[in-house]
Each structure stands twice: as structure tokens, then as C-alpha cells.
Amino acid sequence: MRIAAFGFRSIPPSKGAAGADKFAMELFPRLVERGHTVVAYNRRYPDVFVDVKEYKGVKVKTIKTTKRKGFDTLWHSFRSTLDIIINNTADIVHIQNGGNSIWALPLRLFGKKVFISQDGVDWKRDKWPWYGKLYLKLSAYITAHFPNEVIFDNVIAKKLFEDKFNKTYKFIPFGSEVEVTAGNDGIFDQLNIQKGNYYLFVGRFIPDKGLHYLIPAFNNSNSDKKLVLIGGSPNPSPYEQQLQDIAGPNVLFPGYIYGDDVNTLMSNAYCYIQPSDVEGLSPVVLTVMGLNVPLIVSDIEENEYAVQNTARKFKKGNIESLTEEINFCEANHDQMVALAKKAQVRALSEFNWEKVTDEHVEVFQK
Incomplete structure (x- = not known):
């Protein structure tokens, strides 16, 4: 399969990274090991980016975004979507974060299969202002209906979406194992x-x-x-x-x-x-x-x-x-x-x- 992915910050992780970056770092190289090609869209901020072209077999494309909180993800995801469509970098698109679900619409119109990983009920997070929470509530409707599949990593959010939208979604949790290098004291x-x-x-x-x-x-x-x-x-x-x-x-x-x-x-x-x-x-x-x-x-x-x-x-x-x-x-x-x-x-x-x-x-x- 030819897979493209965005919605995280960077692989390997850089300043500001979180669970989405850990997920990307663990999943994408394993997909490559199974014989698939993966293009990962890293974000480049004015002061932070990872200068790599490849990570453990994953092709990395770095696209500039803004530092403006709340808009950096949307702008980067928009530009990543354009690149996928114009340059035909993949047949399957994996998007992290339901706030990016609006990009499922143009991607599907251009024949891509779209999968969204939803990690929680984002509009409940206090970090978002009122307009951010309103946008995330609206994007939940797009998340629920327009991708080929929505993948939840926790059963609580999955059940909330299933009850709200009367649909069934996929549950796949995160992994847990990591290697600790001996003598790294x-x-x-x-x-x-x-x-x-x-x-x-x-x-x-x-x-x-x-x-x-x-x-x-x-x-x-x-x-x-x-x-x-x-x-x-x-x-x-x-x-x-x-x-x-x-x-x-x-x-x-x-x-x-x-x-x-x-x-x-x-x-x-x-x-x-x-x-x-x-x-x-x-x-x-x-x-x-x-x-x-x-x-x-x-x-x-x-x-x-x-x-x-x-x-x-x-x-x-x-x-x-x-x-x-x-x-x-x-x-x-x-x-x-x-x-x-x-x-x-x-x-x-x-x-x-x-x-x-x-x-x-x-x-x-x-």
C-alpha cells in the first residue's frame, strides 16, 4: 500500500511533541517493515523542525506552518492535503486528530481512502478557546461520516461517538513496549x-x-x-x-x-x-x-x-x-x-x- 500521514508534529519527535508523535514514530516504521510505503508530513515551525528526509524507512516531507496557536495544525494539514492530491503521494491517507477531518472531503473527492485516528473528545480540552471548541464540535460530525473509517484508541470516546451518531467504529489501542538502552545513565x-x-x-x-x-x-x-x-x-x-x-x-x-x-x-x-x-x-x-x-x-x-x-x-x-x-x-x-x-x-x-x-x-x- 502507498500511505501518507499527517496530523502529528514530527518524527522523530521535537519540541512540543505529544502522544500523536509517539504513535507516528512507532506505527509508521512498522508499516514499512511489512512492505508498505509511508510518506510522513512533518511540520516546520519558524523556530522548530527536524531536518530529516527519512526515518527508519519512512519518507519524510517537511512543510512550513505558522506558530499561531490553533491555526498551525489546520494550515499544515491544508498544505499536506494539497501535496498529496497534486503529487499523488499516496492512495491511502491516515490523519491524526478529528480536528483535521475537513480534509477528508477533498481527499475522498480525488479518490483517496481516508482513515482518521480520534484519540479523545477534543472539545472538552481546556486549552481551546470557545471558538476552537465550537469548531471541534462541528468537525466531529465530519469525522463521524466522511472518512472511510474512524479509528479510536479508547473505548470511552468510541462509545460516545457511536451513541451520538448511531454508527460503529474501529477500536485499536496504542502499544506500550519500548526499548531502554543499557548504560544510558x-x-x-x-x-x-x-x-x-x-x-x-x-x-x-x-x-x-x-x-x-x-x-x-x-x-x-x-x-x-x-x-x-x-x-x-x-x-x-x-x-x-x-x-x-x-x-x-x-x-x-x-x-x-x-x-x-x-x-x-x-x-x-x-x-x-x-x-x-x-x-x-x-x-x-x-x-x-x-x-x-x-x-x-x-x-x-x-x-x-x-x-x-x-x-x-x-x-x-x-x-x-x-x-x-x-x-x-x-x-x-x-x-x-x-x-x-x-x-x-x-x-x-x-x-x-x-x-x-x-x-x-x-x-x-x-
Whole structure:
């Protein structure tokens, strides 16, 4: 098959990357290994881009976009759509994010098969202004009806769409397994932290992720360990400065870290915390589960589905509840480790990238 894909930021990931980039990095090379050709459309921002033409057999086309928040994705997706149509780069188009579903219309008119990966209920995310939420609500109708297939990575969003639009959609979760390179310990010296002596969060610094709960909860806890917050705001944001203003001396902001370094940090954390208000099926949570690392998550439906009974949970948005869970982790780490072992079994059996790839091939070929 000839496949083109857009809707993520870049492969390999760069500053501002998130779950969509992790998904692209894992899925597309595996499609190439199975004998298909893949063209991935990277974004080039005025100050950020990855200068590559190929990544693990995937052909990379980099197209400029704007830094203006909320319009960078639409502009890049429009230009990617034009390139696919004018240069006939693919027969099958895989689009990430239902907000890009409007491009399914011209692509299908020009004979392309279009598949959209929908990772959650986007209009519930606090990062969007009212007009952004309105657009995402309207685009949900296009997502529901115009692609050849919509692929959901979590059953909660899938059920919401099925109930709303009286249709059946495909469910394919993210994978969980990653390779951790042995002897890659320089990151600990770089951050001045010790193995197993820090809590960790990895992701974008946006209100959806709940860091404004995590930092005060950690400050109020009994822990004398570090809290390492990997990531940042994909666009300049006062929210990131607010987080730094409320952080105590044991809270570290190293910025964006990728690849072996972030996998090493995850695999050696005392505990990973995911405090999100809104999520799809979080690829970071699945990765942490696969790495056999203790985990605390908010009790939103998507996290409940991922971890089931293999992690500690706190009440969404409740600082006191999260503080109690951090204190529990400090006092009962042996129980946290036991839960982590159960989580690893669940992750590697239920959320496997090879299985994910085979299921995408099956959907594309129908």
C-alpha cells in the first residue's frame, strides 16, 4: 500500500511533541517493515523542525506552518492535503486528530481512502478557546461520516461517538513496549538526580494535564524526593510560568527530553504520576505500565480503562486526594511495586505495537 500521514508534529519527535508523535514514530516504521510505503508530513515551525528526509524507512516531507496557536495544525494539514492530491503521494491517507477531518472531503473527492485516528473528545480540552471548541464540535460530525473509517484508541470516546451518531467504529489501542538502552545513565548526572529517588511526569504543560494539581499536591506531601516535570508548552504560555511560580525547591523543569533519555527516566522513576483532567488512551501511561514502574493516575474513565486495578488513583482535580496518594506511595512502596508488576503484564499482553500495526494494516486493506 502507498500511505501518507499527517496530523502529528514530527518524527522523530521535537519540541512540543505529544502522544500523536509517539504513535507516528512507532506505527509508521512498522508499516514499512511489512512492505508498505509511508510518506510522513512533518511540520516546520519558524523556530522548530527536524531536518530529516527519512526515518527508519519512512519518507519524510517537511512543510512550513505558522506558530499561531490553533491555526498551525489546520494550515499544515491544508498544505499536506494539497501535496498529496497534486503529487499523488499516496492512495491511502491516515490523519491524526478529528480536528483535521475537513480534509477528508477533498481527499475522498480525488479518490483517496481516508482513515482518521480520534484519540479523545477534543472539545472538552481546556486549552481551546470557545471558538476552537465550537469548531471541534462541528468537525466531529465530519469525522463521524466522511472518512472511510474512524479509528479510536479508547473505548470511552468510541462509545460516545457511536451513541451520538448511531454508527460503529474501529477500536485499536496504542502499544506500550519500548526499548531502554543499557548504560544510558548520563541523564541522571545532567539533572542532578538519583535513580529511584524522583517522581516523574512527561507531557505538554497545558491545563488538561493537571500539573496545577500535581505541583501543590507534591509540595504538601511528606516526600523529600524530587518531582521531575519533563516537557513544556508547545506555544508560549503564561500557564507554564504559573507552574514555575508555585513550584517548590524539589520540583525540576528540565524542558523537553526524548528518546533513550526519557525512557531511562521513566524506567528508573520511584513513581510516575498522570494527573490529567482529559486524556485519550495515554501512550505515556501505557509505556510506564510496560516498564514495570509504580503509577498514580487521575480517576478519569480513560485512565481507569488503561490501568484497571494495577495502579493507585486519585479524584480528578482534587489536590488533597493526590497528596494522600503520594503519601501512600512513600509509606507503602512495596505495594506500589507489586501493582506495577501486574500493570506490566496487562500492558504487554493487551497493548502491543506489533498487534496495533497488524490491525491498522487490516483496516487499511478492507
